[in-house]
Structures are given as structure tokens and as C-alpha cells.
Amino acid sequence: MSLVVILFVRQEMKRREQDREWAGRETQLRDAVGLAAAQGQQIVERRIGEFEKVVAGDSAQLREVLLERFGGLNTGIVEQLAAGKTSSQHALGEFKDEVKGVLAEHGRAFEQRQGEALKALQDSLLAGTKDIRTQVSESLSKSSEDLGKKVENLTERTDGRLKEISGQVEKRLAEGFEKTTETFISVLQHLERIDEAQKKITELSGNVVSLQAVLTDKSSRGAFGEVQLNSLVRNLMPESAFELQKNLSNGSRVDCMLFLPDPTGNVPIDAKFPLENYRTMVDPDLGSQDKKTAAQLFKQDVKKHIKDISEKYIIPGETADGAMMFLPAEAVFAEIHAHHPDLVEFAQHRRVWMVSPTTLMAILTTAGAVLKDEATRRQVHIIQQHLRALSGDF
Numbered sequence: 001m002s003l004v005v006i007l008f009v010r011q012e013m014k015r016r017e018q019d020r021e022w023a024g025r026e027t028q029l030r031d032a033v034g035l036a037a038a039q040g041q042q043i044v045e046r047r048i049g050e051f052e053k054v055v056a057g058d059s060a061q062l063r064e065v066l067l068e069r070f071g072g073l074n075t076g077i078v079e080q081l082a083a084g085k086t087s088s089q090h091a092l093g094e095f096k097d098e099v100k101g102v103l104a105e106h107g108r109a110f111e112q113r114q115g116e117a118l119k120a121l122q123d124s125l126l127a128g129t130k131d132i133r134t135q136v137s138e139s140l141s142k143s144s145e146d147l148g149k150k151v152e153n154l155t156e157r158t159d160g161r162l163k164e165i166s167g168q169v170e171k172r173l174a175e176g177f178e179k180t181t182e183t184f185i186s187v188l189q190h191l192e193r194i195d196e197a198q199k200k201i202t203e204l205s206g207n208v209v210s211l212q213a214v215l216t217d218k219s220s221r222g223a224f225g226e227v228q229l230n231s232l233v234r235n236l237m238p239e240s241a242f243e244l245q246k247n248l249s250n251g252s253r254v255d256c257m258l259f260l261p262d263p264t265g266n267v268p269i270d271a272k273f274p275l276e277n278y279r280t281m282v283d284p285d286l287g288s289q290d291k292k293t294a295a296q297l298f299k300q301d302v303k304k305h306i307k308d309i310s311e312k313y314i315i316p317g318e319t320a321d322g323a324m325m326f327l328p329a330e331a332v333f334a335e336i337h338a339h340h341p342d343l344v345e346f347a348q349h350r351r352v353w354m355v356s357p358t359t360l361m362a363i364l365t366t367a368g369a370v371l372k373d374e375a376t377r378r379q380v381h382i383i384q385q386h387l388r389a390l391s392g393d394f
Contacts, residue, residue, distance in 0.1 A: 011103055018099060022092050030085075172379055183372065193235070225271035225328040226255055228357060233258075233269075236364040241371055248319070252312040255326075257319075260367055261374040265320040268313035269360075273327055274301040278335070302336065302343050310350040322351040324363075330356045 233242050233256055246257035246268070254268040280286065281294035306325065313323045325347070327333045333356035336343050347354055355363060 011106060015099060015103065018095070022095065026092070183368075225273060225326060228328050229256055229269060229271040229326050229360075232357065232360055232364060236361065236368055238368075238371065241367070248313070248315060250312070250315060254313050254323075258367060260320075260370060264370075266318065267320045267322070267324060268309075269324045269326055269355075270305075270309050270313065271326040271328065272305075273325065273332070274298075274305055275329075275332065277301055278332055282331075299340060299343060302340075303346060306343070306347045306350050306352045309352050314351060322353060324353050324355050324360070326360060327354060327356050330358060332356075333359070 230244060233244075237258070241259050243257045243259070244255065246254050248254060248268075255271040256269040258267040258269065260267060277294045277298040281291050281298050283291075283294075286294070309323050309325055313319060314321065327336075333354065336354065344354070
């Protein structure tokens with residue numbers, strides 16, 4: 001289509017150039033005729049002047065003759081100009097007709113050639129399209145066969161890997177269940193031992209000094225709390241999950257440090273609880289005023305101990321954001337929660353959690369379950385790694 005436009009533009013440009021050429025020729029002819037008339041008139045006037053000088057006497061007659069001759073010459077020139085113009089216009093019209101005929105003939109020839117070229121192009125496109133369809137069909141058929149073979153091979157490999165992974169998963173799950181069962185059995189055995197120990201302590205309580213006598217001395221009181229704490233932690237937690245008498249970066253030493261998974265982190269536990277004023281507060285032989293004074297001192301001791309634990313054992317980046325204060329007697333735990341809620345609120349504000357032997361046992365049991373769950377998740381990560389390795393084969 002662009003070739004047709006180019007040919008048409010060229011023909012139109014040629015036609016316009018020819019029109020301009022003829023217009024230029026007509027202008028030149030008109031200028032030549034005007035120049036010849038002007039020159040003729042100048043010659044006649046010059047000759048009249050000469051005749052006027054030579055024949056002064058016959059000037060009027062000579063002028064009339066010359067004027068008649070000039071009029072005849074002028075008429076002849078005008079007629080010649082009119083005839084030349086008519087001839088030029090006639091020739092120009094014939095040339096225009098001839099040009100129109102040539103353009104029409106070229107247009108018909110161009111349309112014919114254009115039709116033939118379009119037909120040839122259509123035939124070529126149809127033939128090329130048929131060839132392309134044939135080649136595409138053959139290529140798709142071959143690609144489908146190759147893809148089918150690859151998918152079949154990949155399916156076989158995947159089945160093999162899945163069977164292998166399934167066997168490994170079943171084996172590890174079975175091992176995990178066995179370990180979990182063994183752990184539960186061990187926990188039950190430890191609980192039975194604790195029950196037996198409590199029974200023995202109850203039986204021997206009549207033959208040993210009273211708890212108040214034991215807790216009178218600070219060192220004895222601290223040792224008693226540490227013994228209870230050590231017994232509970234060792235019976236309910238694996239050795240790798242805690243450390244007794246753990247030294248901290250600030251120079252302090254905590255009675256026990258639990259190593260729990262994130263986000264909990266390392267949880268310190270203190271077992272040195274002040275019980276002197278509590279013993280005085282519950283002494284039945286004292287008066288009400290003395291008991292009231294002892295109760296105020298007991299609250300001050302507990303508050304100071306909470307503050308000390310918060311400042312010594314809660315270290316950002318090293319320990320968890322909270323610590324536990326172990327109360328070696330259930331009665332002390334019940335007294336604080338029942339009659340001193342302000343101490344509980346102060347401890348929570350300082351992020352110190354008060355625990356008794358019973359509540360600590362529940363906490364340690366939960367922590368053990370969390371550790372087992374973390375170990376199980378690690379096994380899941382191993383399974384996921386194998387699955388990722390398998391996905392890389394795809």
C-alpha cells in the first residue's frame with residue numbers, strides 16, 4: 001500500500017512540475033511579445049522624429065501616414081499576440097489532455113499490478129501459514145511426548161523420594177513418641193517419689209524440730225528453700241534446661257536459671273525468702289499489736305526482696321524480662337495473695353512472679369512440655385528441609 005502512495009505522489013509531483021513549466025513558458029512568451037511591441041514602438045517614434053526633422057514642411061501628412069502605418073503595425077502585433085496566445089492555450093490544453101490520458105493509463109496499470117501483487121502476497125501468506133501450522137503441530141506433538149516422558153520420570157522419582165521421606169518421618173515420629181512416653185513415665189515416677197517424700201516428711205515431722213525452728217536462722221532458711229527448689233527442678237526438668245547457682249554478668253548469683261526457648265528466654269528463680277517477721281506474725285502467743293507490727297515489717301521485707309530480685313536478676317539481653325520468687329511454704333503464698341494484694345500488684349509491676357511449691361511444679365511441668373514441643377518443632381524443621389530439597393528436583 002505504501003508503494004502505491006509513493007507512485008501516486010511521484011506522478012502528482014511530475015504533473016505539477018509540468019504545469020509550472022507550461023505556465024513559465026506562457027509567461028516568457030507574453031514577456032517576449034510585450035518586449036517586441038515596446039521595441040517596435042520605440043523604433044517608430046525614433047523614425048517619426050527623424051522624418052519630422054527632415055520633412056518639416058510635410059509633417060502633418062507624414063505623421064498621418066506614419067500613424068496609419070503604426071496603427072496597422074500595432075493591429076498586426078495585437079493579432080499576432082492573440083493568435084500566439086490562442087495557440088499556446090490550445091497546445092496547453094492538448095498537453096493537459098495528453099497528461100491526463102497518460103495518468104489514467106498509469107493508474108489503470110498500477111491498479112492492475114497492485115491487484116496482482118496483492119493476490120501473489122495472499123497466496124504466499126496462505127502457503128506460509130500452512131507450513132507454519134504444520135511445523136507447530138509437529139513441534140507440539142514432539143514436545144508433548146517429551147513432556148509426558150519427563151513427567152513420568154519425575155513422578156517415579158518423586159514417589160521414591162516421598163516413600164523415603166515418609167519412612168524417615170515415621171521413624172522419627174515413632175522415636176519421638178517413644179521419648180515422650182518415656183518422659184511422661186519418668187514424670188509420673190518423679191511425682192510418685194515426691195508424694196512418698198512428702199509422706200515421709202509428714203511422718204517424721206513429729207520427731208524433728210518444727211519448721212519455725214528450722215527457719216529461725218537465715219542460712220538454714222535459705223538452705224531449706226534451695227533444697228526444695230533443687231528437688232523440684234531436678235525432678236521435672238532435663239539437666240540441659242537449668243543451672244543452679246548461676247553467675248550473672250552484673251556479679252550476682254541466682255539460685256536457679258531456667259533455659260527456655262524464645263521468646264521466653266532465661267528465667268531466674270530466687271529461693272531466699274525472708275520469713276522472720278512472718279513467723280512472728282503467726283505466733284499465737286503474741287498480742288494483736290505485736291502481730292500488726294510484725295505484719296507491717298513482713299510487708300516491708302517482701303517488698304524489699306521483690307525490689308532486690310528485680311534489680312539483681314532481670315538483665316536485658318541476658319535474662320528474661322521477668323523473674324520468679326520461690327516461697328518455700330504454701331501458707332506464706334496464701335497469706336500474701338489473700339491479705340496483701342498490694343504486694344502482688346507491686347511484684348507484677350516489677351515483673352517478679354511469686355510461686356509456691358505447688359504452682360512452681362505446675363510451671364516446671366508446663367516448661368518441660370514447651371521444651372518437648374520445641375524439640376518436636378526442630379524435627380519438623382528437619383522434615384521441611386528434606387521437603388525443600390525434594391522441591392529443588394522439580
